[in-house]
Amino acid sequence: MNKRSVVRIIPAVALILVSVPALVGAKGGYTEPENFKQLKTYEFVNKAGSDSSRLQELIDGLPDHRGIILLKSSDDEYALGGIVLASDIHIRMEPGVRIRKDNVKGANVFNLTGENMSIVGASPSDKAVIAVDGDSDNPDQQSFRAFGAKEVTNFWIANIFIDEKDTRFSTIMTQNTASDGTIENITMTGAGPGWGLLQMQGGANIIARNLDGQGGFTLRLEQGSATAPGGIQNLQASNIIGRHGRAAVLIAPKSAVNGKAVIENVTSYGCQWAVHASSGKEDGVFENVLIKGKITARYDDHGSQFRTLSRKMNNVQFLPEDIQKKVTVIPGYGRNKFSTGASSGAVKVAPVDWIVIDKDAVIERRGFPFKDPDIITDAYYLDIISKKGNR
Secondary structure: OOOEEEOOOOOOOOOOOOOOHOOOOOOOOOOOOHHHHHHEEEEEOOOOOOOOHHHHHHHOOOOHEEEEEOOOOOOEEEOOEEEEOOOOOOEEOOOEEEEEEEEOOOOEEEEEEEEEEEEEEEEEEEEEEEEEEEEOOOHHOOOOOOEEEEEEEEEEEEEEEEEEOOOOOOOEEEEOOEEEEEEEEEEEEEEOOOOOEEEEOOOOEEEEEEEEOOOOEEEEEEOOOOOOOOOOOEEEEEEEEEEEEOOOEEEEEEEEEEEEEEEEEEOOOOOOOOEEOOOOOOOOOOEEEEEEEEEEEOOOOOOOOEEOOOOOOOOOOOOHHHOOOOEOOOOOOOOEEEEEEEEOOOEOOOOOOOOEOOOEEEEEEEEEOOOOOOOEHOOOOHHHHHHOOOO
């Protein structure tokens, strides 16, 4: 059944309808440094074996500790891992550049620390490729990312295609010490159901846009228990796509006290949800999260990912009983930890007062064979589960 309607207040949930300007903060994002056009460009070409130490030596040894490093196109992949960008270092990549994670234990491919730095592929239509392959039999070769942003100010990550397999982290992560950054035009395939493309443990004045992820969560606003105070402040996220995962956008503050966030234009293809907002498990909160634009959930009867660790967390129970029978366990993540099956809905929200819906926002449910509200509340969710998924 196709369904399209304007968002409205749902009983028993504190959703507030507002005009957009009241909640949008400073623009934020990356700003090109004044000296960028005067920086010298240094070409870098891959060789047989690891390229990590040679690239790091080039970064550390640049005159005046600043410059643009151009990765040249090649018939062979670059082997990189544990690369630490310093202030005023910018990496550009020619069309056709492919990078595979070097065999460096537990290391991200790129670590951003400092100020005024960027890693950018050739163009949005000709992205550089980073293959991040873990080892399903070796825990030491599972816990790493393509990018880690920590203690960094004014950064830009763009025009990257990430091919991921057998890792246990989101492929890009920002911490609360990251600020004034833009992350855009990123596509990812192969994320595990517990992770995804971009996880923001924190960060201030960040723009995240044009993110397209397959598996897990494309944009995950969730803090780990070990994260220092600070949270997310003034996030602007737009054009977020999730494919055959758990949700295109997850909002889960846990223990962090966060500021404002704007989420605009979200599409899910065969995910459990387009947007899933949960309450803070340990007094976590946002000042407000504004959802605006168009939120579209497209139904698929297979490929959606669910958490099924216990009966309490068994999200498959929300589906109609006949559809539940088609759900299968995803191997490789522990006994019955994750499963795959049909899509659940468009938006699921906890009863919190910091989720805000723009009065002109539109939610679409496309192709769903069962009737549900546009916005699923916890009360509705639990009621349907008690009925074994039957409406």
